[in-house]
Amino acid sequence: MNNDAGAWALVVQVLLDEVDRLDKVKQERFEEKESEQDWRRYVDIDNFPIAEVTAIRTVRSLMFSCKHLYTALPEALPKWCLRNCKMSFVSVWLDTFRGGPGDIGDAAWLEQRFLVYTWLGVQWHSTCRFLDAQARTPLFRDTFSRYGQVVFRDMRQMMLWVQGTPDSATATSTATTSTATGAAKTTPASATTTETPASTTSATPAATTSATSTTATTTPAATTAPATEPQAPVTSAAPASTAATATAAAATTTSTTNPASTTNPASTATSASATATTTTAATPCLRLSEFSLQNGITVKSKQPLQAWSELVRELGAQKCQHLDLTMYSAEVCKGMCLENIGDLRLSCPGELTNVTFRNIDSILFDNDSATFNITGSSHNVGKVSFYHATLEDLSGLRGVRAFSMQWSILNDVASLCDTEEVRLFESDEVADLSALQHVKKLDVIGGDVDSLQDTLTFPNAEFICLRGVGGITALHAPKAKHIDLGGLFELTEGSWPRELDYYDVHYCSHLRRKPRLKHVRVHDLRHRNPSRQQLVSASRQCDRLYVTIEAQAKVDALTQLAPACDVYATIPDANMIRTELPPNVKQAKTGRMAMMVMAQQRPEWFGRLSSEMLAASTVLANMQHVHEVELEGFSGDVSPLRSVRKLKLVADYDTAATLSGLSQLQHLKELEAIGFKFTGETIKADSMNLKECSGTVSFVDTNAVYIGNCKKEFVVTEARNIGFLILSGSPGCEVKRKVNVSKFVNKANHFC
Numbered sequence: 001m002n003n004d005a006g007a008w009a010l011v012v013q014v015l016l017d018e019v020d021r022l023d024k025v026k027q028e029r030f031e032e033k034e035s036e037q038d039w040r041r042y043v044d045i046d047n048f049p050i051a052e053v054t055a056i057r058t059v060r061s062l063m064f065s066c067k068h069l070y071t072a073l074p075e076a077l078p079k080w081c082l083r084n085c086k087m088s089f090v091s092v093w094l095d096t097f098r099g100g101p102g103d104i105g106d107a108a109w110l111e112q113r114f115l116v117y118t119w120l121g122v123q124w125h126s127t128c129r130f131l132d133a134q135a136r137t138p139l140f141r142d143t144f145s146r147y148g149q150v151v152f153r154d155m156r157q158m159m160l161w162v163q164g165t166p167d168s169a170t171a172t173s174t175a176t177t178s179t180a181t182g183a184a185k186t187t188p189a190s191a192t193t194t195e196t197p198a199s200t201t202s203a204t205p206a207a208t209t210s211a212t213s214t215t216a217t218t219t220p221a222a223t224t225a226p227a228t229e230p231q232a233p234v235t236s237a238a239p240a241s242t243a244a245t246a247t248a249a250a251a252t253t254t255s256t257t258n259p260a261s262t263t264n265p266a267s268t269a270t271s272a273s274a275t276a277t278t279t280t281a282a283t284p285c286l287r288l289s290e291f292s293l294q295n296g297i298t299v300k301s302k303q304p305l306q307a308w309s310e311l312v313r314e315l316g317a318q319k320c321q322h323l324d325l326t327m328y329s330a331e332v333c334k335g336m337c338l339e340n341i342g343d344l345r346l347s348c349p350g351e352l353t354n355v356t357f358r359n360i361d362s363i364l365f366d367n368d369s370a371t372f373n374i375t376g377s378s379h380n381v382g383k384v385s386f387y388h389a390t391l392e393d394l395s396g397l398r399g400v401r402a403f404s405m406q407w408s409i410l411n412d413v414a415s416l417c418d419t420e421e422v423r424l425f426e427s428d429e430v431a432d433l434s435a436l437q438h439v440k441k442l443d444v445i446g447g448d449v450d451s452l453q454d455t456l457t458f459p460n461a462e463f464i465c466l467r468g469v470g471g472i473t474a475l476h477a478p479k480a481k482h483i484d485l486g487g488l489f490e491l492t493e494g495s496w497p498r499e500l501d502y503y504d505v506h507y508c509s510h511l512r513r514k515p516r517l518k519h520v521r522v523h524d525l526r527h528r529n530p531s532r533q534q535l536v537s538a539s540r541q542c543d544r545l546y547v548t549i550e551a552q553a554k555v556d557a558l559t560q561l562a563p564a565c566d567v568y569a570t571i572p573d574a575n576m577i578r579t580e581l582p583p584n585v586k587q588a589k590t591g592r593m594a595m596m597v598m599a600q601q602r603p604e605w606f607g608r609l610s611s612e613m614l615a616a617s618t619v620l621a622n623m624q625h626v627h628e629v630e631l632e633g634f635s636g637d638v639s640p641l642r643s644v645r646k647l648k649l650v651a652d653y654d655t656a657a658t659l660s661g662l663s664q665l666q667h668l669k670e671l672e673a674i675g676f677k678f679t680g681e682t683i684k685a686d687s688m689n690l691k692e693c694s695g696t697v698s699f700v701d702t703n704a705v706y707i708g709n710c711k712k713e714f715v716v717t718e719a720r721n722i723g724f725l726i727l728s729g730s731p732g733c734e735v736k737r738k739v740n741v742s743k744f745v746n747k748a749n750h751f752c
Helices: 003-031 050-063 067-076 106-120 138-147 155-162 211-217 242-257 265-274 278-282 302-315 532-539 552-560 593-601 616-621
Strands: 149-152 290-293 297-299 319-327 337-347 351-365 371-387 390-393 402-406 421-430 441-450 455-457 463-470 474-476 482-486 493-495 499-506 519-525 542-548 566-573 585-591 628-632 646-650 658-660 670-674 677-683 687-691 694-708 714-728 733-735 738-747
Parallel strands (some): 337 351, 371 390, 474 493, 499 519, 542 566, 566 585, 646 670, 677 694, 694 714, 714 733
């Protein structure tokens, strides 16, 4: 591997690590069912999170920057490295980079390019004509079987694929998109791999027009495969019989000898049909590594399950990435075996007898108000989740790595004794938490939870969150890194390490015996009312301090906190910010600014009180060093916030809120504004989210702009150098001029 390509691969890996991190954060927040959803992580397939956009565009830009990276960069990247990034926006065949008219190596070159994009993580739709099994070479078939990913619409398409007659014969060019649009969620790619792509060239991004048109316009020079290219025999496709093997070998040999027919699946299909049934029937299906099913499967008898198992076996797939399965009869469920699935959403009767779950990343039992009795066994199952359920017998789930239930009832947790992670959210009738002594992560929030044991010891737990749990007088967690305790009114003794990653203990009024903290990475005091001395002491023990301040004296005390401690402060009343906040205050959230605005506009309404209120501009000037600012009830000029990176503004709907000064914020990265009238400024930021806004505005040099619910007149004078411009439920919005906008989406009838 060339050193230059390896160096650029490290750059890409940093971006991919950020995508993986945000994906985990998104999943955690989704599980918490937060009402306030972060638009950048909960948008649909057309609204791409910024980190994913950056990773995809960086890889593509680097690949097309020069001939060397065009061929060497994919080899330097790990298998399926872009799988967590949604790539449905790539809708055309782009690899004309090394094309030349009339080259006899067209067929081999196109296969190599296709395989490299497959290596990077593109999921191809089963209707893609390029995947016609009759037109592919043995090397392509073998390589695709090891890391090819395909999306099927339903079981019918799976059957057509297995029969060697994919639905591409009648598909239009728009149906050949290589997208995971229908897949609900892709599972994370493998952590490490020693495989390398079949070619050091790179394949087609996500979707192609028709294969015929591709061949007509793309005639690249043939390239030499790297030394690491797998040289598999023809028999790797595992044909069903010797005759089928011979026929398949003959078909692939012919297509290899004639490049023109190889790159034209339509003509191949025609010639195959002309030879009656011999070639078509004998050609084995193109085997693959993983697949997804867009539409769910409804099972009323055992036959569909048997057909499903047979189809998966014929595909040779190692895993189905996503499956929705609906079952109506307990008799059908009896003795069933579900295995090798990424995300399984299971809607079924509560009585599951002698079932087997094997090699499944996550199972969601999607039955509201059902009573579950699950017997059988679970092997290598990642996570199991329940919502609004009554759980009586979970012996069939013993050994799962993670368990989560929300708004549910669980009488006995003994079946979870070997589970590493347990989350109980607003759950009732949970009693014996001592059975969970082997957990590594315990998260119990709300509900009717009372411990039968007054002393709880979790010798292996690294994460402890207990809120609203009764009956606990002593808690011991010698290996804990995360301590979050709230509402444990009977707790008198606690022991944990003196150095922690996170610490928040509140409403534990009888807790007297506890370790004296030495160092905490994050100390959360938002649920407490600390004294001035406690604030100063906490700042000397932690790297980051979260605090809610409701007294003027404590706002003034912020200047006395340790300079090395980053402070994230919530100050409900903006009128208390009467002095300049020090530079170590990185975030400031404040509200009640509407009254300040009104006092300036209508002083006669407030009389003497108006003279006691600060001007909004004074408050903003006192926050000039803050990097993250949230203002509620604001209207006016934000230019005093000269250091702000992330800005969230919410207007007061009782006033005519205007917003100006954004063009002067040189460090602005993220902007969220709700309910404002813009005054014609040109705004530059990495991402913008504007809701219920009006007026005129221009955007320049921005990765993503999201405009939602704009009913009034909102004119975008110019959008220049924009990655994604999304209009959602905004009939009043007009974009007059678009210059270099990579993707523009207008969902007029969609409301967020």
